[in-house]
Amino acid sequence: MMRPADYEVISGGVTAVPGTLASGVSCGLKEKGKDLALVCMDKIAAAAAVFTTNRVKAAPVMVSQEHLKGGVAQAIVVNSGNANACTGVEGLQDARRMAEITAQKLNILPRHVVVASTGVIGVPLPMDKIETGIERAVAELSPQGGRAAAEAIMTTDTCVKEYALRTEIGGREVTVGGMAKGAGMIHPNMATMLAFITTDLNISSKSLRKALSTTVDRSFNMITVDGDTSTNDMVVLLANGLAGNPVLQEFGNGWQEFLDALEHVCVELAKMIARDGEGATKLVEVRVLNAQSAEEARKAARAIAASNLVKTALFGNDANWGRIMAALGYSGAQFNPDLVEVSFASNAGREVVAMNGRGINFSEERVENILRNDTVQLIVDLKEGEAEATAWTCDLSYDYVRINADYRT
Amino acid sequence: MMRPADYEVISGGVTAVPGTLASGVSCGLKEKGKDLALVCMDKIAAAAAVFTTNRVKAAPVMVSQEHLKGGVAQAIVVNSGNANACTGVEGLQDARRMAEITAQKLNILPRHVVVASTGVIGVPLPMDKIETGIERAVAELSPQGGRAAAEAIMTTDTCVKEYALRTEIGGREVTVGGMAKGAGMIHPNMATMLAFITTDLNISSKSLRKALSTTVDRSFNMITVDGDTSTNDMVVLLANGLAGNPVLQEFGNGWQEFLDALEHVCVELAKMIARDGEGATKLVEVRVLNAQSAEEARKAARAIAASNLVKTALFGNDANWGRIMAALGYSGAQFNPDLVEVSFASNAGREVVAMNGRGINFSEERVENILRNDTVQLIVDLKEGEAEATAWTCDLSYDYVRINADYRT
Structure with missing residues (x-):
């Protein structure tokens, strides 16, 4: 079913996709290294996501679930170093505020912002640092920013995880790019694992949701590092439509090609996560x-x-x-x-x-x-x-x- | 519900119980130490057991399930060093032969012998060594043999696990004794865990079965070392009736006392297993x-x-x-x-x-x-x-x- 020969593997991660900007900056949430990532589309995109099945859900998970109900989004803001989980009502307010600050700086709607966090559980988010970080990240947005963003979502990961490919879907050239973080607390049904995937395919939100859930079951849900499912997992997929194909529907012309391409990207990212499991030698x-x-x-x-x-x-x-x-x-x-x-x-x-x-x-x-x-x-x-x-x-x-x-x- | 004050903790393990003999000998299955245990009652006893839920069941598990259908038994033969699992038809024949040899030497029926094994998976049982071991174990049977038997069932265990108590049930003095082995592959629903419990209570097979399954759910099924459920687990309970109480039935006079005493022994053995989990420091x-x-x-x-x-x-x-x-x-x-x-x-x-x-x-x-x-x-x-x-x-x-x-x- 997978036909890698049809794909051209390219560099650039999430920003390999036309119309996508990204950045990764440091704002002091971690002792060292980048800790705030931003991905932003030129226009509102169809959006789908899969979230942790853990009953204890981090605040950003709840906020993103809310925001993605409409099936569209334009930006993703992610911090590492702090999970904003088990942080009560204040945590929820902080996650909402992260979306608001991002929306304001980008001049878009807060509900078009997806929020994600990863790191220590139970510690309030230092919102002053977050605000500074978002400001800086917006200033540094670039069509070459994929790698910096991929670096900024790492926690105990020892290497950057990104992947992108170009292929033909329904007669049009389409790009799919992605980045992920993994390491510990990795287990089927979404683990402390974040993955963000972008594409320029033109597709309905409903079909995008179907494609993502099918694909996640064969990729991210098939990896395990330690059997622990985290409070913060999410996989988010944004499709901005710039490829200009007629809107793709489930089982329409190019549907299987898209599933294959998406599965290929997800499996490659999933394997990077498994290989980089905490302490892994193989x-x-x-x-x-x-x-x-x-x-x-x-x-x-x-x-x-x-x-x-x-x-x-x-x-x-x-x-x-x-x-x-x-x-x-x-x-x-x-x-x-x-x-x-x-x-x-x-x-x-x-x-x-x-x-x-x-x-x-x-x-x-x-x-x-x-x-x-x-x-x-x-x-x-x-x-x-x-x-x-x-x-x-x-x-x-x-x-x-x-x-x-x-x-x- | 547990009233330890009513119990007198005594030494002797399985042989603390009147009418019970045991022995543990070395027959070369392990590089060193005892590796064959025998427990034998003076008379046919009511018997109940709980077995691994693993779909891959070792041969001794299948044979013991068969033998215990009648609800009675008189002896238990156990080897360590070899699990007799994934050994095919020959493994099944070997497990049956273990029961037959034991029965012959004890002059009892093969179906009154429970067989258990623990150790490496996939290696045929060296039956010549087993036969020599059984012969020696029968010769060494003694009312003080509980500890030797408990030593002979150990694999990577670092300490002997046995426990016994004396209490009053339905107005009669009753003893409950037990031994166990644990270490790795320990997880709820029976893990590489063997436990053998004896009592002189007079009780019907049906009630004994009920008491054991209730108790196992609160003790052995509540321990976990590594989440792996093994192919060989079993908990076997023999009651020889020598306490002379009127046959105990479920909810009869002394029922709750017996459940409490049995739970106390099972929990103590379960805790010894958890504490001695491979590599454990606490x-x-x-x-x-x-x-x-x-x-x-x-x-x-x-x-x-x-x-x-x-x-x-x-x-x-x-x-x-x-x-x-x-x-x-x-x-x-x-x-x-x-x-x-x-x-x-x-x-x-x-x-x-x-x-x-x-x-x-x-x-x-x-x-x-x-x-x-x-x-x-x-x-x-x-x-x-x-x-x-x-x-x-x-x-x-x-x-x-x-x-x-x-x-x-």
Whole structure:
């Protein structure tokens, strides 16, 4: 379904898309580095978003949900260093004020501003710093600002996460760009994960919403770092229509092309998040093949990807397929344990380690060699049906513990 | 409901119970130490058990489920060092053979033997060693053998887990004893956890089953070490009737006393398992108070106890109540985030850190002092209703990663 050959990967992240400006500045929310990002469209755009399923929702999540009810937006303001979560009525007022200040400086409506925050929970937002930051960010908006914005949304991330591609949709050249932050508290159903995606496609708000939710289920909802779902997650998608195609509707001409392009961008960003999981030494791709249904495949892949025992074994380059079988067993997926085949793969080759639900003779040395790689695959063939799914995670290392045991990081 | 004052804690573990013999021997399944345990009653006993919910069930689980259908048993044979899981038809034959050999040497029926295994997944049981072990274990059966048996079921456990008490039930003196093994792969709904409990109470099989399932939900199903549910878990309870009380039925005279005594033994063993979680430096008790229902309280307590982020923070003695709020939020429990109060407690005192869902001014030094303790409590008051629940876990340390990243341990 994914046809990367049709895409031209380009630089620029969210600002690769025509009509999009961005900036990233420092306003003192974090000890060092940029901590306030702004993305702004030339015109009002169709907008869709997916939010955390956590019952404890940060103030910016509530405000953005409210603002996006109309299905349109023009700007996104994001701060790192402070989550504005568990901050009560004042937190809600602060999040609203962030939108108002941004709207005022950009001369747009407050309800056309999406607000996001990430960082420490339970500390009031220092609004004076935020205000200074927004002012500075508006002044620095630029068509080359994508990278600075991507830097400003980072917390414990060790690298900038952005991606953009150009492709043809319904006969028109269309660009899709995005940026994300991840690191800890990452788990299916939106984790401490922020992703902002832009496109110049001309599409209805309703169709955009459909496209995003479909795509998120196959990308961001298939990554897990530590099984913790955060209070602040959101994925926001803005489409400004500058590509000039006839308004795209669900199942219309170019619909599948758009889904594919969007999925490609989301999967690339999701993989960057998984690879950069706190303390990670490798990206782990869990592929479940030949399941009875896509839902069964997803359940199985996610449970294996979320297992602490599987993840620590991978840190040790240990071919512990028994832990994979155990995770599969409690995943809730339907399968016959006596049919399962498990193999490990990477650039160094592929080795089957279990067939018909039982261990077979395999070279531990060869598997260790396969696993000693920065991208590895666990392939679980259920031999039940024809559906498949992929989940992404990272290994669980000493550094995960170090990073999370020390509240000063 | 628990009235520990009514109990006399005694030594002897499973063999504290009259009419019970046990032994633990070494037969070469593990590199060193005892690895085969036997528990045997003087007469056929009422029997009940709870098994892993994992779809991938080890052979001994399947055989014991079969054998316990009749509600009676007389002996339990357990090996450590090899899980006999993912071992196919031969594994099933081996588990049956373990029961047969034991039955033959004890001159009882094979279906009166419960079989359990724990250890590496996917490796065939070396039946010659097992046979030698059973022979030796039968020869060494003794009324003082409880501790040796408890030693023989250990894997990565760092200490022996046994407990016994004497109490009065329905006017008769009754003893309840137990042993358990835990360490890794521990999570609600039966994890790599084995527990064997004996009593001389006279009780019907049906009532015994009811008592065990009620009790397990409040004890073993409320502990989590790493969220992984294993292929081999079981809790088995044998009651030989030697106390001579009139057969106890559900809700009969002494029913509540028995539930309380059984719960006390199960909770003590469950806490030993949580405290000895792989790499643990402390026992963490998560108490959720004033929930709408017991089920909501349990959900909330379990989610907090299972959070990697909460557990790493506790390893670092960090008062990170935000992570507790986040885990509460994704637990699925019903609550109003704006009412929640969070506090930390231990022998060093108690400190409230959040009220009405928001952080309050508290002394980080005082909390750090509270958390720098080998038993700590997280208390979450939902202020919604009157139900409560407690879950037990341990912190997540560097050593958890070390133990599980190295397949040679």
